[in-house]
Amino acid sequence: MAENTMRAAFPLSTRALFSRIGIAPLLAGLVLILIILAAVCAPLVAPHDPIYQNPIQRLKPPSAEYLLGTDNYGRDLLSRVIWGARVSLLIGLGVTVMAVVIGLAIGLVSGFFRLADAVIMRIMDGLMAMPSVLLAIAIVSLMGASIWTVMAAITIPEIPRVVRLVRSIVLSAREEPYVEAAISMGTSLPRVLWRHLMPNTFAPLTVQATYVCASAILTEAILSFLGAGVSTETPTWGNIMAEARIYFRLKPELIFWPGLALSMCILSINLLGDWARDVLDPRMGKRES
Template sequence: MADKLIRGAFPLSTGKLAARVGFAPTVSAIVLLLIVLGAIFAPYVAPHDPIMQDPTARLAAPSAEYPLGTDNYGRDLLSRVIYGARVSLIIGIGATLFAVVLGLTIGLVSGFFRLADAIVMRIMDGLMAIPSVLLAIAIVSLMGASIWTVMAAITIPEIPRVVRLVRSIVLSAREEPYVEAALSLGTSMPRILWRHLMPNTFAPLTVQATYVCASAILTEAILSFLGAGVSTETPTWGNIMAEARLYFQLKPSLILWPGLALSLCILSINLLGDAARDVLDPRMGKREA
């Protein structure tokens, strides 16, 4: 039974999987790996302390000491961009984990129990009717700015999307003969949900998680740029770009480099998500069989 579930969730053989992975996903994986390694080993990679100010080197041009130059406070731009990846990745990965776990649990219950479905989906529809950025700003304003509150503010708007995905899978899977057989044998509801229905969500959730992560990183940058994110003293890509707005005409590279890092990170995650969708989609696997 377990082997069949695994084959259903990951239908392609190793050879077909390798053939499906192309040049773009490979490059994206390398770029994302470099960003992650840079964030993890930032104290060893960054040439300077990201918050150390040097008034004598304000808006300095790129040099051997400051490879990307400095900002209006004399802080090394390269070091701030490297450290900025830390907050973005922590919030992106954390929001993704919370959204997937909570959305999976709620979606399983909503899709299997009709009474719960009527109540839960109206709540999810209400949350989806509110623009995610506005909802995040409202939550941060009420709870205060910190990494945890920003993570919660980003997670809440993402949960309905995961719930709707899981619910749609459960609605079709609960009519399958093996689910009816489990019910007729008196199998407990928790066991049916977690043993028989949840494995069907592995492949779609894997793909959805990549898009949630990319959306969370982008939302964090937007919140920081608007001044509703983490403390401005913390180097994030959004904070760096927000502080550089007044100096854009004088030194556009202050926005260019953190914006480029943000774009590469989000693009890499999205391309990996597209590759995962192509690999894990059972219908595409059948067409190539």
């Protein structure tokens, strides 16, 4: 009786949960949650001020006071890695929202209106022909370095990828009988786009959004490492690694810890994206397996 009661209260056992979702997505979700919590609670979690310089404590090894040691300015490395997660996640989320919203609107128009499609896709092809990092560096150089400028510079190269995805979905969906019936009944074009075509893009866009977020976080780190990102005074994973590269032979852990945090964050987002793809489109997962 007690066993039946426990099964009713907890119908899904731990083993069944792992088998249904998978170990990799669960671990990826756990790691990503920890990174997000650390970023949100950075003022409470970080043991020291990330920008406070104490030259007397420069390049100290790990200790009870400085768990990961200090950098060349005597700043606590752990605190800087924790605060760096804030900037990376903020830029990743902001770029994802802007790229998906703008790309969805342009993709719907391009896929439905044939005359506009020819012009829009040539513009998108031109943007995709430029290396995303070089284009972002050019935009930041012209507009100045700030978080919002970096977000805009990373968003522009990501928009064509979203546009092409939405356009391909709309091109096939607009030939469906229910869309033709809605048009023949006099339904306005904005309503056709909003109610009949846009819902078909939700599942693919959810998966695409995870890849855009991971790509944005990585691109921001590259820009900061090259000195074209946010201000060097702002603790970001890219800035931390850029400042520590001249001390790589002496203190390789100065690059290792922010690099590990960056790698774990991107890997977790990509694994969750693969899991979302398999759940939302099981046929794709079967084809690849």
